[in-house]
Each structure stands twice: as structure tokens, then as C-alpha cells.
Amino acid sequence: MLVLGIETSCDETSIALVRDGVEVLANVVRTQVARHARFGGVVPEIAAREHVVHLLPALRAALNSASVELTSVDLIAVTERPGLQAALLSGIAGAEALAIAAERPLVGVNHIEAHLGAPFLARSSLPQYPFVSLVVSGGHTHLFRSSGVFQHELLGATLDDAAGEAFDKVAKLLGLGYPGGPAIQAAALAGSPNSIALKRPLLGPRSLDFSFSGLKTAVLYTCFGQDPTGRPLPSLKAGTAVADVAASFQACVVDVLVEKARRALHRTGLRRLAVGGGVACNRPLRDALLVMAAEEGIDLWHAPPAYCSDNAAMIAARGFEVHRKRGGRVVPLSPAPRAVWPRLAWAES
Ligand code: KG4
Ligand code: ZN
8 A cells, every 4th residue: 555644743844655554665854944943943834834835846756756656646644633733734734635636545643653653664574562662852752651553551751841842942042053953962072961960850760751841941050151130141151162061961861861761661561662753863862772772681673863853754654554443444634632642550650
């Protein structure tokens, strides 16, 4: 089955063609980063308009690169939620139009569940359930116990900012631009991760939840100068280097993510970990998870960078599974936000 995937939940317009949920024939991603950079973050209305501009060129590019016609597509899958409402609706409107024109069924996909499947895209081996899943992106930081394609129980989640959001906010503070993750990673190369002491927000010894919002404030009060009333100034203290702040902040987030993943493995007794989401592109995080996996003797499935950040290949792959589960029955889309995963009671801290 050839599935056309459409992703527009944030600031990437992406179209992909995926066969049978695993074989990626094309994965075109048109980023809008340059349009949002001067605002220091994604502006929802601009994102929605940019999706309208990029959708059809991205579709043509994907069909060309896979050398297939629209008539060969069997199913259209589109991100239904969660995401920026205006941005989602641009993609959904385009997907509905395509589905009518091509007379093909349309399936709505949950973006986070699509990230959960990304570590297994384009791999010959199928996922071996159960395992712990970590999805770490600009909008989400979730730990799950995954026991099947449709069985994901929530172990923990962020109580405030997502990890990627923390990267973006601290990068903005440091004048490193948007998106913050890659900018901080690059700046950190010239810095020392031990130069600035930042407390790891672990929320107690048993918690599987995350809290990153205090980190920005900690960076502000630790690294920036203060006026006589104690309010932070806009510039770093004399002698404090941007590279050192970037490296110390990055090390702090990496430590927390690795520690929570380790706890989740211990508390579930599972021996496998799957990791995806935009922050999973982070090189020091990838390296630290590899070290942890070796220490714990567990299998680690880390999504390749192209499938970590937002992409339509993961949407097409998830759409394939959802359509198969429904036995081909077409269900109307419902883009209203709603939580879908049960939380494991024992995972409460
Ligand atoms: O998954 P994604 O593309 O979009 C959402 O679903 O949110 O994730 C985007 C987030 C942004 O916050 C971005 O700063 C972060 O992923 N990110 C990174 C890196 N690359 C992207 N964070 C840390 N290090 C990176 N190399
Ligand atoms: Zn995402």
C-alpha cells in the first residue's frame, strides 16, 4: 500500500511517500525557519500561510523524487493533532482536497504517535514490544510504556515546558536565534559543560515527569548580570562565555533526559528503549543514551536524524497502521485537541 503523508503541525511543510508503513520512497521537508527566525519562535498565522504556499510544490517534489503519479497513491494520511491549530488546518484542508480529487481514503494521525514510530522507519527489523519510548521535541516530552502499535501508556511527561522549548528559550536569551536546539549544540562545541553549575530538575528520586521551565530562569539569574534591585540585565556577566552557558545548559537537559529514561527502564523492568522527536537529533544526547544503553545492557533504537524532527514519512507510516487497524473503514477527521494515553498509576511520583 502506497501512503502519501502530509505534515503541517508546526513550521515544517512535509510530504512523503511510504510503502507498507516502512519503505520511504520520498520525504520532502520544506522548513520555514527563515520566516520565523526574526520573531525568535514560530508565529502560528505565518506558519499556516507558509504551508499553503509550500504544500503543492512539496507534493510535486515528492512525486518526482519517488517517480510515482498521484494516481498510484492508495491512502492519504495527514497530521490531525496536536499542533498549532491554524497550521494543522492548512494541511488538513489540503489533504481533504487531495483525497476528493484523487478519490482516495483519508486518515488522520496523532503527531506524537507518529514520532513514536519514527525509530522503526526504513528499518528491516520490526519493533519488538514491549519497550520504553521517549519522545522529546519542541512541543512534547513524554515517556511511555509501549506494548503494541496502539498500546502506549504514559509513564511521565513534562509538567511545563518541553525540552525543545527550553532549548529555544535559552537560545533566545543567549542571542543564538531560532531554532535553539541546533544553535545551542553548535555553540556548546566551544564551551565546557561543567563551567556553570545548573541544578538538574529531577523532581525527586522516583518521578518520571519533567520540568524544564525553571532552567531558563536559572540560566538568567546565574549567568546574566543584575541591576541594583536584583533584576537580571540583558547581557551575560563579565567573564561568562556564551559557549560555556550553552554547553552547561545542554549537559543539564541531556542528564535529565538520560536519567529519566534510565528510571523508566528500571521501573518497568523493560530492556529496550526507542527515542524520537526533534531534540533526539542532539548529538550529545545521542552519545549519552548510547553510553547509558551500554551500561544498562539494553537495546536502543534511536530514530535517524531525518525522522527525528517533523517529517511526513512518520505520518504516512502511522496512517498505514491506523487504516489497517480500522480495516479500511474511513473515519471523519476530528482535529480538536484531546489527550489519548492512559497514565500508569504506579508511575506517579
Ligand atoms: O519534533 P520537532 O521537529 O517539532 C515538534 O514536534 O515540536 O522538534 C523541534 C524541536 C525544537 O525545539 C528544536 O530546537 C529542537 O527540536 N531541536 C534540537 C536539535 N534539533 C532540533 N534540540 C537540541 N539539539 C538539536 N540538535
Ligand atoms: Zn514533532
